[in-house]
Amino acid sequence: MRISVFGLGYVGCVSAACLASMGHEVVGVDVNPAKIELVNGGRAPIVEERIGELVERAVREGRLRATSDAAAAVGSSDLSLVCVGTPSAPNGSLSTTYLERVAEQIGRALRPGHVVVFRSTMLPGTCAELLIPILELSSGLRAGADFGVAVNPEFLREGTSVRDFFAPPKTVIGESDPASGDVVAGLYQGLPGEVFRVPIPVAEMTKYADNAFHAVKIGFANELGAVCQALGVDSYQVMDVFLADRKLNISPAYLRPGFAFGGSCLPKDLRGLVYAARKADVSVPLLSHVLPANEAHLRRAFDLVTAPGLRKVGLFGLSFKPGTDDLRESPLVELAERLLGKGYDLRIYDANVSMSRLMGANREYIAERLPHLGDLLADSVAEVLDHAEVCVIGSTDPAVLDGLDGFRGKVIDLVRVPGAATHRDRRDYVGIGW
Numbered sequence: 001m002r003i004s005v006f007g008l009g010y011v012g013c014v015s016a017a018c019l020a021s022m023g024h025e026v027v028g029v030d031v032n033p034a035k036i037e038l039v040n041g042g043r044a045p046i047v048e049e050r051i052g053e054l055v056e057r058a059v060r061e062g063r064l065r066a067t068s069d070a071a072a073a074v075g076s077s078d079l080s081l082v083c084v085g086t087p088s089a090p091n092g093s094l095s096t097t098y099l100e101r102v103a104e105q106i107g108r109a110l111r112p113g114h115v116v117v118f119r120s121t122m123l124p125g126t127c128a129e130l131l132i133p134i135l136e137l138s139s140g141l142r143a144g145a146d147f148g149v150a151v152n153p154e155f156l157r158e159g160t161s162v163r164d165f166f167a168p169p170k171t172v173i174g175e176s177d178p179a180s181g182d183v184v185a186g187l188y189q190g191l192p193g194e195v196f197r198v199p200i201p202v203a204e205m206t207k208y209a210d211n212a213f214h215a216v217k218i219g220f221a222n223e224l225g226a227v228c229q230a231l232g233v234d235s236y237q238v239m240d241v242f243l244a245d246r247k248l249n250i251s252p253a254y255l256r257p258g259f260a261f262g263g264s265c266l267p268k269d270l271r272g273l274v275y276a277a278r279k280a281d282v283s284v285p286l287l288s289h290v291l292p293a294n295e296a297h298l299r300r301a302f303d304l305v306t307a308p309g310l311r312k313v314g315l316f317g318l319s320f321k322p323g324t325d326d327l328r329e330s331p332l333v334e335l336a337e338r339l340l341g342k343g344y345d346l347r348i349y350d351a352n353v354s355m356s357r358l359m360g361a362n363r364e365y366i367a368e369r370l371p372h373l374g375d376l377l378a379d380s381v382a383e384v385l386d387h388a389e390v391c392v393i394g395s396t397d398p399a400v401l402d403g404l405d406g407f408r409g410k411v412i413d414l415v416r417v418p419g420a421a422t423h424r425d426r427r428d429y430v431g432i433g434w
Contacts, residue, residue, distance in 0.1 A: 004073035012083030018165040020058035028066040039066035050162040074109035107138025115148035124201040148180025151203040168193040174203025219286040230280035257433030259414040260298040260331035262320040314388030317395030318350040325352045347387045
């Protein structure tokens with residue numbers, strides 16, 4: 001394939017050199033004459049493992065060159081890979097200046113059939129709302145019909161970026177049309193890792209999801225290390241045990257958007273750890289904000305339920321975890337308590353919760369938080385549905401899901417019911433995180 005790569009920084013230089021080494025014909029485009037001179041001389045403009053030898057060989061074999069002439073580069077290629085920077089503005093917002101400039105340059109030289117691929121990190125909506133209009137206005141052509149557009153985020157780490165390119169954890173292709181996605185997929189044919197063909201906004205968001213989680217992991221490990229040190233515990237031994245758990249800790253567990261957490265363990269233990277850190281004069285801003293973040297999510301659910309202005313509410317689910325009757329610090333109990341406190345007419349159904357079976361800490365907790373629970377509990381799904389104008393789904397009980405088929409009121413989904421993706425555009429359905 002003939003490829004033009006815009007921007008010869010880390011991502012652009014590595015992408016250009018690696019693609020050239022795979023047999024593609026690549027021309028790099030940059031405004032910096034020093035970078036152009038280095039590449040054309042067979043030298044890499046960045047310091048990175050293996051990049052020097054890749055650039056030297058690709059230039060020597062005639063598969064890689066560099067230029068400042070954007071129009072000529074687009075004219076001599078089938079696909080343009082945009083790798084320019086998107087630095088932070090002083091207020092933290094994303095600066096799209098370089099992206100806009102390159103989109104206009106490419107647009108002026110665009111021919112039918114060309115595919116423009118954005119590899120730069122950008123927020124969802126940037127491509128569709130900003131860059132595609134620039135490309136169309138500059139070219140007079142239509143995206144998805146006359147030319148293709150895709151977003152192809154990179155997952156390259158400085159220091160190991162060449163290795164990461166040839167052994168990616170995944171390949172993400174956000175496509176304006178399937179034909180454009182096919183072209184981008186062809187770039188990486190033969191490389192390992194799962195390929196995700198997704199809508200453009202999903203591809204834009206994946207890089208932010210990754211980097212935010214990496215930052216959270218580093219912050220978590222560092223704060224835990226500081227607490228361990230203050231308490232005289234070897235943090236590396238603790239983390240060796242932590243990392244060995246691939247069922248819950250280093251796994252997909254708990255990483256699906258949904259309702260707030262609760263129960264007898266997580267809130268209690270977080271409070272205890274934060275208290276111990278405070279007592280030891282250790283600042284743990286990340287850990288100390290987890291419970292407030294959870295509270296904000298609970299408040300988000302309350303706002304969704306009350307937004308329609310309807311007073312009759314049906315709540316499916318009450319225990320903190322489906323399939324149990326444990327009500328201690330259940331966010332659904334907290335939600336019910338807040339609704340009652342604001343005067344909402346509430347009915348609740350949970351197949352696992354019965355006043356006659358509640359005992360011990362469970363009974364004491366409910367006596368304190370929802371003393372009139374017996375008056376609120378319904379004997380069947382139908383009883384709740386007959387009562388409700390708004391239904392809150394906090395349970396995946398099959399009887400509840402079946403009963404919803406005939407419900408014509410507002411649905412607030414806290415668990416992502418099967419088929420939730422098809423409900424998103426319905427005015428009577430709201431998912432808490434999707």
